[in-house]
Amino acid sequence: MKMMKALKYEKAGRANATIGMVPYPECGDNDVVIKVMAASICKWAEWNHDHGDGGTLAKYPVTTGHEFAGYVAEVGKNVTEFKVGDRVTADNAIPCGHCWYCKNNRPLMCENFGSIGHNINGGFAQYLVVTQDNVVKFPDGFPFDEACITEPVACAMEAFDRADVKPGDRVIVSGMGPHGLILAQMMAHSNAGKAVAVGLRQDRLDWLEEDGAETLLVDRNDQEANLVKLQETFPDGVDCIIDTSGAWPLCATMFKILKKGGRFIQYGSFHRPIDLENVTQFLNDLHFKNQSYIGVSCQVKNFPRSVEYMVTGKVKVDKIITHTFDLDDYFEALDTNMTDRNALKVVIHPNGDPEAPQEEF
Ligand SMILES: [Zn+2]
Numbered sequence: 421m422k423m424m425k426a427l428k429y430e431k432a433g434r435a436n437a438t439i440g441m442v443p444y445p446e447c448g449d450n451d452v453v454i455k456v457m458a459a460s461i462c463k464w465a466e467w468n469h470d471h472g473d474g475g476t477l478a479k480y481p482v483t484t485g486h487e488f489a490g491y492v493a494e495v496g497k498n499v500t501e502f503k504v505g506d507r508v509t510a511d512n513a514i515p516c517g518h519c520w521y522c523k524n525n526r527p528l529m530c531e532n533f534g535s536i537g538h539n540i541n542g543g544f545a546q547y548l549v550v551t552q553d554n555v556v557k558f559p560d561g562f563p564f565d566e567a568c569i570t571e572p573v574a575c576a577m578e579a580f581d582r583a584d585v586k587p588g589d590r591v592i593v594s595g596m597g598p599h600g601l602i603l604a605q606m607m608a609h610s611n612a613g614k615a616v617a618v619g620l621r622q623d624r625l626d627w628l629e630e631d632g633a634e635t636l637l638v639d640r641n642d643q644e645a646n647l648v649k650l651q652e653t654f655p656d657g658v659d660c661i662i663d664t665s666g667a668w669p670l671c672a673t674m675f676k677i678l679k680k681g682g683r684f685i686q687y688g689s690f691h692r693p694i695d696l697e698n699v700t701q702f703l704n705d706l707h708f709k710n711q712s713y714i715g716v717s718c719q720v721k722n723f724p725r726s727v728e729y730m731v732t733g734k735v736k737v738d739k740i741i742t743h744t745f746d747l748d749d750y751f752e753a754l755d756t757n758m759t760d761r762n763a764l765k766v767v768i769h770p771n772g773d774p775e776a777p778q779e780e781f
């Protein structure tokens with residue numbers, strides 16, 4: 421039997437995980453087998469497999485990793501769009517097609533999500549198999565390390581879509597982790613009248629400014645000073661705030677400059693209890709000011725447009741990739757992602773140097 425190396429969790433928790441040999445995946449008639457050249461760590465999702473319960477989508481045993489890119493290694497007999505050697509990534513989300521939401525054209529809310537890396541074997545392996553419907557091509561030469569970041573770009577695009585930015589809108593993207601950095605670039609290339617990236621770290625804001633984005637440095641502990649800066653930057657208020665920081669004190673400050681009819685998109689999870697003195701007042705403010713509070717957490721079917729944004733350079737992810745590791749060092753990679761405050765995206769190479777010429781796939 422043909423074997424390959426993979427990270428495999430028998431159930432949630434590192435004690436139940438091994439990096440070892442497993443059977444090479446079988447390629448069905450409508451499938452594509454991908455030789456994974458790069459797979460990035462989704463910090464909280466992978467931490468949850470490693471330290472938590474894996475989350476609602478998890479089904480074990482499973483090979484994790486939902487952000488990946490590689491070469492087409494094999495195609496099923498019905499596959500005509502892809503050939504061996506193509507550079508590809510694949511949408512990790514596989515809505516069931518038959519639940520109420522799927523039947524009502526809202527696959528994002530599917531009740532029975534198939535999810536590569538959570539309940540279908542994923543990218544922390546030398547190979548994975550995926551239905552051709554989910555595969556998306558990159559042009560030859562586009563680096564695998566960047567291509568594997570398509571999933572975060574696709575999720576950010578969901579927030580971008582839901583923000584529904586109109587020509588001339590004034591917009592804030594707050595929080596400068598990978599998703600904030602991606603969204604700030606999308607906004608800089610949108611039809612917003614003014615789009616400002618708000619963050620705590622000058623080095624990350626500098627990087628956005630080099631690409632022409634407008635930025636504002638804020639202070640984690642001084643919301644009064646932050647409010648003054650925000651009011652100076654937006655004397656007439658903002659139409660839309662997309663928060664990726666999950667920092668409620670900053671969100672509460674930004675709400676003070678959200679215009680009537682404005683939209684607040686919660687794209688980051690709040691990891692600490694929210695200190696909101698007067699919930700009634702807060703909700704009534706939303707009501708009387710006709711504001712919208714919108715939750716966004718994931719995506720489906722945004723991959724082709726995301727690839728387009730990356731290939732055309734509207735969203736650049738090269739600087740977001742801060743570390744690379746071999747598959748054998750996966751746990752060190754995950755720990756680095758959690759503990760190194762300079763880590764943004766940590767990328768795993770299951771087949772050695774991703775850009776080395778391949779003798780075979
Ligand atoms: Zn992810």
Ligand SMILES: [Zn+2]
Nearest residue numbers: 516519522530
């Ligand atoms: Zn469904």
